[in-house]
Amino acid sequence: MTRRELLASSVAVVSVQGRQPLPPIRIEDVTVSHDPPRPQRSARASDGTSYGQPRGTMSFRLPNLPESQQWKGLEAYDNRGGQGQFQCPELIIRYASKLGFIGFSELPTSPPSPKLGDGYQVARHFASRSDGRFSQVRNAFASLPRIGSVISVLPWSNAYPGSSGHVGIVFKVTSCSTNRANVSIFDQNNELSTWKSIEFSRPPYDAGRPTLARNWTGVFTNRGLASAVEWTEPVRGRDPPLGRC
Numbered sequence: 001m002t003r004r005e006l007l008a009s010s011v012a013v014v015s016v017q018g019r020q021p022l023p024p025i026r027i028e029d030v031t032v033s034h035d036p037p038r039p040q041r042s043a044r045a046s047d048g049t050s051y052g053q054p055r056g057t058m059s060f061r062l063p064n065l066p067e068s069q070q071w072k073g074l075e076a077y078d079n080r081g082g083q084g085q086f087q088c089p090e091l092i093i094r095y096a097s098k099l100g101f102i103g104f105s106e107l108p109t110s111p112p113s114p115k116l117g118d119g120y121q122v123a124r125h126f127a128s129r130s131d132g133r134f135s136q137v138r139n140a141f142a143s144l145p146r147i148g149s150v151i152s153v154l155p156w157s158n159a160y161p162g163s164s165g166h167v168g169i170v171f172k173v174t175s176c177s178t179n180r181a182n183v184s185i186f187d188q189n190n191e192l193s194t195w196k197s198i199e200f201s202r203p204p205y206d207a208g209r210p211t212l213a214r215n216w217t218g219v220f221t222n223r224g225l226a227s228a229v230e231w232t233e234p235v236r237g238r239d240p241p242l243g244r245c
Contacts, residue, residue: 024236025099025133027148029061030171032186036194037076052077052086056195058171058186060148062099072098074169076188088119088167088189092126092150095169103129120165123152127232134232140215144181144200145170151185151198151231153220165227166220168196176245179204183218196220198229 034056054075061070074095077086093116096104116125127136134150145151149170155163168185175181183198190196200218218229 024064025130025148025234026063026236027060027099027146027234028063029059030147031059032171032184032195033057033059037190038078052079052084052188054078055188055190056186058169065100074098074186076186076190079189086188088187089116089122091186091188092116092122092167092169095150096126096129101130101133118164119167120152120154120163122167123150123230123232126150130232133235135235136232137230139228139230140217142213142215144173144216145183145218145231146233147171147173149231149233151183151218151229153198153222153229154227166196166222170231170233171195174245179214181216182245 037055038053055078056076058074058076060072060074062072063070074091076091078084079086093104116122124136127134137145137149147170151168151170153166155165166187166189168187170183171186172184173181174184179202181200183200185196185198187196198218198220200216202214202216203212205214206212218231219226220229221227
């Protein structure tokens with residue numbers, strides 16, 4: 001039995017603080033509008049509070065729900081050059097609400113959230129608060145991240161003291177070769193004119209060492225600096241359909 005199968009089988013016996021086991025989450029038919037995203041534009045409400053303009057929308061379907069409730073939409077907002085309230089963890093709090101998770105909607109949306117932390121901490125904390133419906137994956141795994149995974153980018157070395165990393169949601173996985181793939185993430189507090197992409201690679205097959213582990217590892221490059229990633233994925237999700245580079 002694989003690690004993923006063991007994780008999936010454990011869902012049936014999960015009980016948190018006496019509650020009944022919760023049904024697993026499946027996330028399908030994910031699409032993102034405005035690819036590349038709309039350019040950064042700032043807006044200000046009449047009361048002076050800073051808000052962002054939508055930069056794109058991620059639509060997805062939850063087939064485990066009644067048909068009339070399956071389709072969901074999630075918007076990413078311009079964060080005024082990083083100075084507004086729409087930090088990257090705020091997107092994940094709203095994502096959790098769309099998934100029907102309890103205990104996220106009351107979390108502070110301004111960083112750092114005491115329960116989700118900064119961007120680099122969000123994936124592991126999201127898993128711990130998902131009642132067993134998402135599982136944490138350290139960098140280096142036998143499979144690529146599933147669609148709908150929450151993926152955290154670790155802080156960028158010493159060049160950015162106090163870096164908080166980043167976090168986003170996997171919406172596309174593109175196969176570039178047998179041993180290389182790109183994972184696109186839906187995110188906010190992103191000043192780029194494209195959605196961020198994380199490059200995954202694994203060692204080539206070695207006939208002389210057929211049992212050698214060929215795990216995928218992800219690296220995000222920002223302004224020439226590389227950083228590792230980790231993620232949390234739906235326990236009962238499907239392996240991603242692969243597009244082509």
